[in-house]
Structure formats: C-alpha cells, structure tokens
Amino acid sequence: MLGVVKAMANSKLYKGSLNTIILKLLDEEGKMYGYEITQKVKKLTKGELNITEGALYPALHKLEAEGLLDVEVAKVDNRLRKYYKLTEQGVREKTNRLAELEEFVRNMQQLVNPKWSIE
Amino acid sequence: MSISKEPKVNTDQIEALYHFTRKHYVEHYDLQTELVDHLAQGIEQQWREDPRLDFEETLKREFKKFGIFGFHEVIEQRRKAMAKRYRGIIWRYFVEWWSMPKLMGTLALTAAVFVILRLLPQGDIKFGAVAGVFVTFSLWMFYRAFELKRKKEGALRQWMLQEMIYEQGLAVQLFILPMHLWNLQWVNGHMDDARAQGILALFLKICGYVIPSRAEELLAETYPEYVFFKN
Structure with missing residues (x-):
C-alpha cells in the first residue's frame, strides 16, 4: 500500500519520507492528531501530496512503539481524540532524518542536474 | 465574530461508528477510538462542504479512503x-x-x-x-x-x-x-x-x-x- 500519493507522479519517491514528514510536522506543531496531519500535508502542498489513512496510522503506531512519539488523549465534543507529540528521542531522530533527507536531495540534484565545469 | 453552527456527529452516530469498526474486525477499544474520531472528523468535513449528505453515505466515502483492505493494514501494524x-x-x-x-x-x-x-x-x-x-x-x-x-x-x-x-x-x-x-x-x-x-x-x-x-x-x-x- 502506498503511503503517500502524489498526483501524476511516482509516489514511490515519497513513500520512504512519510516518517520524516510526520516527525517534522509534529516538531513544528507541538501535538497533532491523525486527521489533522493528513489535512495539514494536503494544505501545505496545495493538494499535491495526500497521505493515505491506511499508511498514516501504521506509521504513527510504529513511531510510538519506537519511543519517538508520546500520546495524549482528550475528550473533544462527544468522543476521545488521540494526540501525538515528539519525545526527546523523537526530537533527536527528527534532526537526524531531516539531515539525511536533505543530503539525499542534494545528492540527487548532483546526479540529475550536474554542474559541469571545465577548468 | 460569528458563531457558526457546524454539523457534528452525534452520540448515537459515534456509537454507530464504534459498531462499524467492530464489524470491520477492529476488536480493540484503543484502535476503535482512534478510528472513530478519524471517521467522525472526515464525516464532519464532508458535511461542512455539503450539509445535505446522509451519515451512511459519508461514512462509506471515508472508509473508502482506507483502501480496498479497509482497516486490515492498520490492525496488523x-x-x-x-x-x-x-x-x-x-x-x-x-x-x-x-x-x-x-x-x-x-x-x-x-x-x-x-x-x-x-x-x-x-x-x-x-x-x-x-x-x-x-x-x-x-x-x-x-x-x-x-x-x-x-x-x-x-x-x-x-x-x-x-x-x-x-x-x-x-x-x-x-x-x-x-x-x-x-x-x-x-x-x-x-x-x-x-x-x-x-x-x-x-x-x-x-x-x-x-x-x-x-x-x-x-x-x-x-x-x-x-x-x-x-x-
């Protein structure tokens, strides 16, 4: 099942970045719930990127089991809402994964669009 | 600031959503609760766009977003x-x-x-x-x-x-x-x-x-x- 779907593009390119996207969003927003994450990604990418529900929750639960996320539950309206936030370990991991992603993007740029120079 | 009366999923419908998750093999209350809230928010979002839509129809649409295997992948993971x-x-x-x-x-x-x-x-x-x-x-x-x-x-x-x-x-x-x-x-x-x-x-x-x-x-x-x- 594809985690992140990008219209008219190869979504496999995005699949591996789902956890990093989640960690980054939680770092910026403090705490978020599942539905909010899907909507936020949609809004930030102007509908270009769409995190599927069937992939979001497995990713959240995995990150929680790894100790990167902590959970909080609050009663909202007539139901319970589960919020996720980064643990200290999660904050450290977010920094590492972002650095990795940035390096990946840099390397890909080098490969796809190398700046040749003759000296 | 005007207070708009937004359509909300009521208590009976929340119960119906719990029942729906159970029917789709989500046996545990912890996961049911998270999915119920998710479905309810999706339904409310649809109502904001078109308040005439009926509950069952909106639920069907929200569930479809989980893909052809429904909650299976979520339960397994x-x-x-x-x-x-x-x-x-x-x-x-x-x-x-x-x-x-x-x-x-x-x-x-x-x-x-x-x-x-x-x-x-x-x-x-x-x-x-x-x-x-x-x-x-x-x-x-x-x-x-x-x-x-x-x-x-x-x-x-x-x-x-x-x-x-x-x-x-x-x-x-x-x-x-x-x-x-x-x-x-x-x-x-x-x-x-x-x-x-x-x-x-x-x-x-x-x-x-x-x-x-x-x-x-x-x-x-x-x-x-x-x-x-x-x-």
Missing part, C-alpha cells in the same frame, strides 16, 4: 507495534531483576533452599517435602491461569496490550504446569544446566506473573484514555 511494546516491557522487568536488592534476594533464597535440601536426609521425607512444594505451586499456578482467563474474558473493553499480557500470561502458566511435575525427578537426580533453566524461569515468571499482576499500571501507562474507562 498496530499489532506489530504493540508486540514490540510488550517485548520492551519484558526487557524492562528483566533488567530490573538484576538490580541489587532483587538479585540479592533471589540468591539468598536459592542458597536457603540449597542448604535446607542438603540438610534434609535422603529419603521419603525429603522427597515428600519437595513434591509437596511442587504440587502446591502447580495448583497455585493452575488457579492463576484461570484467574487470568477470567480477567481477560470479563473485561468490558478489550485493549490490545491487555489481551497480549493475559494471553501470554496464560500460555506461560499452562507451559509451566507440566514442567513442575517433571521437576519432581530433580529430587533424586541432578539439575542439568541450571543457568539456562534459571534464565528461562525468570522470563516465565516475568510473563506469567510480574507483568499480568501489573497490568493495570502498564495499561494506564500505554493508553492515556484507560483512566477514563477503567474496567
């Missing part, structure tokens, strides 16, 4: 994540066991049993005493196994970690029972590889006794919502 957490709990208690006070206590008890067995003269009295201890212990284990079964079945809401704790606990108790009876041979014979047996016994004790007896505490630690519905 949740189970894997929870199993990881359970292993983490076993490891935590295992490490705790090697802390000084507990380790000293275990060693002292082992030494005491060793001395008593050495002091008792070989024969019927020694055999009877050890057999008595094993049989009593086995009966107690038997009682514990049924107690765990009763707790698991009697719970109003099923929590995934709770199920793991009790199922593992029960399996361990039933596994230990024949071991105790087999151990009776030990009286007249000798114990092979005592260290391996000791480590195994420690894991069995942690899964079969320590963790189930602290289930409430562990559930409250794992599920913040557990305090709302302690059962």
Whole structure:
C-alpha cells in the first residue's frame, strides 16, 4: 500500500519520507492528531501530496512503539481524540532524518542536474 | 465574530461508528477510538462542504479512503507495534531483576533452599517435602491461569496490550504446569544446566506473573484514555 500519493507522479519517491514528514510536522506543531496531519500535508502542498489513512496510522503506531512519539488523549465534543507529540528521542531522530533527507536531495540534484565545469 | 453552527456527529452516530469498526474486525477499544474520531472528523468535513449528505453515505466515502483492505493494514501494524511494546516491557522487568536488592534476594533464597535440601536426609521425607512444594505451586499456578482467563474474558473493553499480557500470561502458566511435575525427578537426580533453566524461569515468571499482576499500571501507562474507562 502506498503511503503517500502524489498526483501524476511516482509516489514511490515519497513513500520512504512519510516518517520524516510526520516527525517534522509534529516538531513544528507541538501535538497533532491523525486527521489533522493528513489535512495539514494536503494544505501545505496545495493538494499535491495526500497521505493515505491506511499508511498514516501504521506509521504513527510504529513511531510510538519506537519511543519517538508520546500520546495524549482528550475528550473533544462527544468522543476521545488521540494526540501525538515528539519525545526527546523523537526530537533527536527528527534532526537526524531531516539531515539525511536533505543530503539525499542534494545528492540527487548532483546526479540529475550536474554542474559541469571545465577548468 | 460569528458563531457558526457546524454539523457534528452525534452520540448515537459515534456509537454507530464504534459498531462499524467492530464489524470491520477492529476488536480493540484503543484502535476503535482512534478510528472513530478519524471517521467522525472526515464525516464532519464532508458535511461542512455539503450539509445535505446522509451519515451512511459519508461514512462509506471515508472508509473508502482506507483502501480496498479497509482497516486490515492498520490492525496488523498496530499489532506489530504493540508486540514490540510488550517485548520492551519484558526487557524492562528483566533488567530490573538484576538490580541489587532483587538479585540479592533471589540468591539468598536459592542458597536457603540449597542448604535446607542438603540438610534434609535422603529419603521419603525429603522427597515428600519437595513434591509437596511442587504440587502446591502447580495448583497455585493452575488457579492463576484461570484467574487470568477470567480477567481477560470479563473485561468490558478489550485493549490490545491487555489481551497480549493475559494471553501470554496464560500460555506461560499452562507451559509451566507440566514442567513442575517433571521437576519432581530433580529430587533424586541432578539439575542439568541450571543457568539456562534459571534464565528461562525468570522470563516465565516475568510473563506469567510480574507483568499480568501489573497490568493495570502498564495499561494506564500505554493508553492515556484507560483512566477514563477503567474496567
């Protein structure tokens, strides 16, 4: 099942970045719930990127089991809402994964669009 | 600022959503709750765009977003994540066991049993005493196994970690029972590889006794919502 779907593009390119996207969003927003994450990604990418529900929750639960996320539950309206936030370990991991992603993007740029120079 | 009356999913519909998740094989309350909130928000979002839409129709559309396998992937991954957490709990208690006070206590008890067995003269009295201890212990284990079964079945809401704790606990108790009876041979014979047996016994004790007896505490630690519905 594809985690992140990008219209008219190869979504496999995005699949591996789902956890990093989640960690980054939680770092910026403090705490978020599942539905909010899907909507936020949609809004930030102007509908270009769409995190599927069937992939979001497995990713959240995995990150929680790894100790990167902590959970909080609050009663909202007539139901319970589960919020996720980064643990200290999660904050450290977010920094590492972002650095990795940035390096990946840099390397890909080098490969796809190398700046040749003759000296 | 104007207060707009936004359409909300009502309490009966929330119940219907719980029922819907159960019908789609989500058996545990922790996961049901998260999915119910997600579906409810999706439905409310659809109502904001078109308030005339009917509940069943909007629910169908939201469920479709989970893909052709429905909640299957979410359930599977949740189970894997929870199993990881359970292993983490076993490891935590295992490490705790090697802390000084507990380790000293275990060693002292082992030494005491060793001395008593050495002091008792070989024969019927020694055999009877050890057999008595094993049989009593086995009966107690038997009682514990049924107690765990009763707790698991009697719970109003099923929590995934709770199920793991009790199922593992029960399996361990039933596994230990024949071991105790087999151990009776030990009286007249000798114990092979005592260290391996000791480590195994420690894991069995942690899964079969320590963790189930602290289930409430562990559930409250794992599920913040557990305090709302302690059962």
